Amino acid sequence: MNEHLIGHSAAADGATHSPLAGRHVVVVGGTSGIGLAVAHSVARAGADVTLIGRDAQRLRHAADAIGGARQCVGDLHDPASFPALFNALPALDHLVITAGTASLKTLRESTPEELRRTLDERLVGPLSIVRAALERLRPTGSIVLTSGLLAERPIRTGAILAGAVAAVEAIVRSLALELAPIRVNAVSPGLVDTPLLDSFFGDAKNDALAGAAAALPTGRIGRPDDIAQAVNLLLTGGFITGEVLHVDGGGRLV
Numbered sequence: 001m002n003e004h005l006i007g008h009s010a011a012a013d014g015a016t017h018s019p020l021a022g023r024h025v026v027v028v029g030g031t032s033g034i035g036l037a038v039a040h041s042v043a044r045a046g047a048d049v050t051l052i053g054r055d056a057q058r059l060r061h062a063a064d065a066i067g068g069a070r071q072c073v074g075d076l077h078d079p080a081s082f083p084a085l086f087n088a089l090p091a092l093d094h095l096v097i098t099a100g101t102a103s104l105k106t107l108r109e110s111t112p113e114e115l116r117r118t119l120d121e122r123l124v125g126p127l128s129i130v131r132a133a134l135e136r137l138r139p140t141g142s143i144v145l146t147s148g149l150l151a152e153r154p155i156r157t158g159a160i161l162a163g164a165v166a167a168v169e170a171i172v173r174s175l176a177l178e179l180a181p182i183r184v185n186a187v188s189p190g191l192v193d194t195p196l197l198d199s200f201f202g203d204a205k206n207d208a209l210a211g212a213a214a215a216l217p218t219g220r221i222g223r224p225d226d227i228a229q230a231v232n233l234l235l236t237g238g239f240i241t242g243e244v245l246h247v248d249g250g251g252r253l254v
């Protein structure tokens with residue numbers, strides 16, 4: 001565990017009126033894409049933000065980008081490290097886990113080790129983080145996990161990841177009961193333009209995204225801020241628990 005504090009998130013003008021003002025929000029995966037947008041959004045609302053990711057330099061850049069945040073190095077594939085990490089943090093109000101990659105491969109091509117790695121990343125890692133955070137999470141707080149469109153719209157190379165993210169959706173409904181009054185929800189993004197897609201599509205990205213956008217009812221694919229807005233609703237909606245909020249431009253419908 002490696003913790004630095006580059007100043008607490010400065011409350012933006014008017015942020016003191018936000019229900020997130022002064023709340024401690026931990027974003028696992030807050031160095032990039034959707035997680036970075038979530039971190040930015042809650043920082044603008046006046047939250048005290050902790051970022052968790054694998055790389056100290058990326059954490060520093062992200063903290064700078066959002067105007068300051070606590071930074072902790074942590075890896076979903078090292079669940080044993082999380083109890084010490086959370087014990088060293090101040091009490092939490094909200095935990096958001098967006099961390100993850102997109103390992104898309106057919107079952108035929110996947111080794112048992114690769115299957116296990118996907119399930120570790122999507123299930124064992126996030127659940128271990130939730131477990132480690134529980135001691136520090138206030139009863140008035142909430143947890144947001146990340147699912148994905150694959151849970152409902154299959155693709156040929158997506159069986160393992162689809163199973164893992166569908167499991168996340170089942171898990172939030174059970175955890176909402178087990179962990180009550182802590183609220184537990186998930187956000188399910190459709191296609192969102194983040195660095196994840198750069199590595200996924202490579203040079204074909206622009207064409208692939210243009211094609212995908214044209215097929216969606218919204219006529220565009222998602223932006224990280226679209227998902228951050230939905231996460232914000234889940235964090236602040238005191239009557240929302242056990243919910244999966246789909247933010248996919250209508251991707252489930254076409």
Ligand SMILES: NC(=O)c1ccc[n+]([C@@H]2O[C@H](COP(=O)([O-])OP(=O)(O)OC[C@H]3O[C@@H](n4cnc5c(N)ncnc54)[C@H](OP(=O)(O)O)[C@@H]3O)[C@@H](O)[C@H]2O)c1
Binds near residue numbers: 121191196
């Ligand atoms: N973009 C989409 O179209 C889309 C659609 C559906 C679902 N999702 C899901 O949404 C989540 C966020 O995706 P994104 O598009 O924002 O991706 P991204 O830009 O690549 O960001 C991924 C984040 O996860 C962190 N991360 C990855 N592996 C990690 C590990 N083993 N331990 C700790 N942190 C780890 C990365 O941090 P470091 O690299 O700094 O460690 C980074 O902060 C992912 O779970 C993804 O599967 C994305």
